[in-house]
Amino acid sequence: MAEDLARAAKKAKTNKDQLMHYVVENANYFVKKLGEIVAIDGVSAEPQRRPKLRQTAEWLKAHLETLGGNVKFAELGQQQIGGGVSIPLPPVVMAEFHSHPDKPTLCVYGHYDVQPASKSDGWDTEPFEMTDKDGKLYGRGTTDDKGPILAWMWAIRAFKDLNMDLPVNIKLMLEGMEESGSIGLEKLVETEASRHGGFLTDVDFICISDNYWIGDKKPCVTYGLRGNVYFFIHVKGCSMDLHSGVHGGAVHEPMTDVIHLLSRLISPSHEITIPGLAEMVEPLTADELERAGDMDFDVERYKNDVGLVGQRQLLHDQRENILMHRWRYPCLSIHGIQHAFAGEGTKTVIPGKVTGKFSIRIVPNMDPQRVGQVVCEYVRREFATLNSPNELVVEVSKAGMWWKSDTSNVNHLAAQQAQKDVYGVEPDLTREGGSIPITLTFQNATGKNVVLLPLGACDDGAHSQNEKINRSNYINGVKVMICYLMNLGTV
Amino acid sequence: MAEDLARAAKKAKTNKDQLMHYVVENANYFVKKLGEIVAIDGVSAEPQRRPKLRQTAEWLKAHLETLGGNVKFAELGQQQIGGGVSIPLPPVVMAEFHSHPDKPTLCVYGHYDVQPASKSDGWDTEPFEMTDKDGKLYGRGTTDDKGPILAWMWAIRAFKDLNMDLPVNIKLMLEGMEESGSIGLEKLVETEASRHGGFLTDVDFICISDNYWIGDKKPCVTYGLRGNVYFFIHVKGCSMDLHSGVHGGAVHEPMTDVIHLLSRLISPSHEITIPGLAEMVEPLTADELERAGDMDFDVERYKNDVGLVGQRQLLHDQRENILMHRWRYPCLSIHGIQHAFAGEGTKTVIPGKVTGKFSIRIVPNMDPQRVGQVVCEYVRREFATLNSPNELVVEVSKAGMWWKSDTSNVNHLAAQQAQKDVYGVEPDLTREGGSIPITLTFQNATGKNVVLLPLGACDDGAHSQNEKINRSNYINGVKVMICYLMNLGTV
Ligand SMILES: [Zn+2]
Ligand SMILES: [Zn+2]
Numbered sequence A, B: 001m002a003e004d005l006a007r008a009a010k011k012a013k014t015n016k017d018q019l020m021h022y023v024v025e026n027a028n029y030f031v032k033k034l035g036e037i038v039a040i041d042g043v044s045a046e047p048q049r050r051p052k053l054r055q056t057a058e059w060l061k062a063h064l065e066t067l068g069g070n071v072k073f074a075e076l077g078q079q080q081i082g083g084g085v086s087i088p089l090p091p092v093v094m095a096e097f098h099s100h101p102d103k104p105t106l107c108v109y110g111h112y113d114v115q116p117a118s119k120s121d122g123w124d125t126e127p128f129e130m131t132d133k134d135g136k137l138y139g140r141g142t143t144d145d146k147g148p149i150l151a152w153m154w155a156i157r158a159f160k161d162l163n164m165d166l167p168v169n170i171k172l173m174l175e176g177m178e179e180s181g182s183i184g185l186e187k188l189v190e191t192e193a194s195r196h197g198g199f200l201t202d203v204d205f206i207c208i209s210d211n212y213w214i215g216d217k218k219p220c221v222t223y224g225l226r227g228n229v230y231f232f233i234h235v236k237g238c239s240m241d242l243h244s245g246v247h248g249g250a251v252h253e254p255m256t257d258v259i260h261l262l263s264r265l266i267s268p269s270h271e272i273t274i275p276g277l278a279e280m281v282e283p284l285t286a287d288e289l290e291r292a293g294d295m296d297f298d299v300e301r302y303k304n305d306v307g308l309v310g311q312r313q314l315l316h317d318q319r320e321n322i323l324m325h326r327w328r329y330p331c332l333s334i335h336g337i338q339h340a341f342a343g344e345g346t347k348t349v350i351p352g353k354v355t356g357k358f359s360i361r362i363v364p365n366m367d368p369q370r371v372g373q374v375v376c377e378y379v380r381r382e383f384a385t386l387n388s389p390n391e392l393v394v395e396v397s398k399a400g401m402w403w404k405s406d407t408s409n410v411n412h413l414a415a416q417q418a419q420k421d422v423y424g425v426e427p428d429l430t431r432e433g434g435s436i437p438i439t440l441t442f443q444n445a446t447g448k449n450v451v452l453l454p455l456g457a458c459d460d461g462a463h464s465q466n467e468k469i470n471r472s473n474y475i476n477g478v479k480v481m482i483c484y485l486m487n488l489g490t491v
């Protein structure tokens, strides 16, 4: 029995060595193929490029079938873009690689649409012609999210070409609308997870590779995201805009109310001044803080990335405090004011009605509904103290839940170990400040664990000019995914 | 000698009776002609209608020459409208009616361009086809400012047709760009007032008929206008806009600073909270307040006009307090915020830099420069208390002086008496809350007294749908102008 185990471990090691070797051997091919898919410029935000998205989906289908996948398109129908015009939605590519009924099933999500880009936006190279320079692969979609999608494909290809069984069954769901609101995806996921014989009914684990390391040296595995509750404060005074010369001094201006209300949401030093929210936040542990202090996060580089110059421009100085305030604590941002004068130059207008907009990023254990209620009640109470004759309507426009997973779940352990297998260091266990709504959609629809497994580095510039993925991150990414599949297979 | 005076007075009375009779006799012709000029739809804001403005100017020139005027066009050249495109500016029509070198010279200002209008904006009739209905003359420009311009012409015509000498020399300056910033006019006025033999060098009085009664029963003569100082508060944080999910909680947001600064300019009950301004205001006299209490100003109608519903929607209840706060006291309006999110829906942005915009209406004896300085210093002081790492720039974007004339100046007395001659009541002596910059331009360039002599009623809707002038206001307006000229002639 001990011998059997030893033999199995040895075989796994040999297999793994062979697989790793295969990746290195085929690296140039992987890079060439990334260039090929980058060149198909499917941008979901640009209606005229919808055919390119379908072409990307066809490219994926052909390649996935070559790898032995059973590929289907889930068609999502038409999208109304206003003025009675509708355009076709790109299909969701659903590919199944069946290994054995006794093995667990992994669902992989990715997206093949990209952000808009043109050289005139300030790119140094053509965004849709991949450029391999100084160990970096430049091009729109290289890191978000075509590189990671292809890394999954090459991981599968490695097992196939080496005549090894896949350690788990794999189901890929690749959408073409992520950068434009993932229209139709939530419904599809819910349907496929619930209908008899649905694509997702037998899924055991979910993995999404669509975020980034927090540095450029150490890999990460991500287990948390903040949610967001977005508020509108509408104040209505007169039924029309008035001239501030003719009427200023006579009317109670809605703008005055909105400015005062907004000023009561947050202190000048950026503390949220709405009572009842701080109590909802899960207390920070000493351990969390200590781990954050050790992470591969460069404060100076971060300041540089957000375009801050000079001294004390961030709200917090220490690495761990910055990270905790980006991931672990709620924050409130005032986004702007609608229906007031927002143009160039001067306009002497008293807006008749205005809408102040702000949102609160929420974290465990804040309940979005409760946050919405507490904030709306607070705004109404404060408005009452203004003694304004104007009409107030305060509403929650959107409420998105936070997500937090268990870092000791087998799915997470498999991902963490995979990063360590490849990079030789313990990965940083990170959270993110923003939302990736699809994470919760998959978790809620399937009831299964989700892990976020980033491949790219912090400076990849996913939505910016000169987006890139480091060649090493891409190639190592294939290795990470192979190891992750192997680790999952031993669960 | 006493006999001579008596004879002169009698002659004046007979003349006046004849002139008044003439106006009544020719009323239909005056109305017909107003319809004719309304039909030439010259809108200064619409480049494609520039030829119509020139056509209006030609129409005026032809008619003024028929009345014996010496008419010239002052050409103002081209207007740059962006994209390297330029369009011709409409000419200023300068017409001289010389009576006698010993008589005083009156300068009359008016404008022949109108606001944009189309039936689809909600007009009940075609805006550029005058409709005579229920004693009202509907059409764009009927009251602003074609009606008043024509009233001047018919006043001159009356003297001519009755073979009477004009009581004063008259110089008309009629521009075609008033509704679009009076481009080029200030320079022209300054030149004509200063150059040797300039059109305005020998002017003794100035009269402008381009505002309205404050009610619909009693005529007014206007002697004051508020000025305006317009401020920009620029706060710059990051060199780019940031995603509020990814970075919220880490950066000190410029929007937070601007909201706090704006909230410190004005109390919820609309008192200006900037120290040092109230002291600059000329104290209100009991007499002023009492006169305001007697004016033809209907509070309920006013509330209705500004689209207020229900109770206590105005800042003040009493007629006199409302009027005083519109004319006599400074006020502060927050107009909006630039560079933040001002669109529909939700956007999770942290604007990297924002500009808050507000302006203060100023009154005697506030010095615009001093107001600018006091306010900028206050904003800087308040910003210092915010302890913000962001950059603040506060600037005065525009500073326009208030205007106040002496109601006992002979020019004003002549105008007041003219209203009384025609309507049989003492006119209300009013001010306005807004600015009419041309008033100060004429006063400063010539050093002479200006009076504002409104013909139309408060409900004429100058810039709104269904603009009209009451037929009676228009025809009586001709009489008022005749009486004004006669009164000026006896100075
Ligand atoms: Zn992505
Ligand atoms: Zn993206």
Ligand SMILES: [Zn+2]
Binding pocket: B111, B144, B145, B178, B210
């Ligand atoms: Zn006007």
Ligand SMILES: [Zn+2]
Binding pocket: B115, B144, B179, B462, B463
């Ligand atoms: Zn006007």
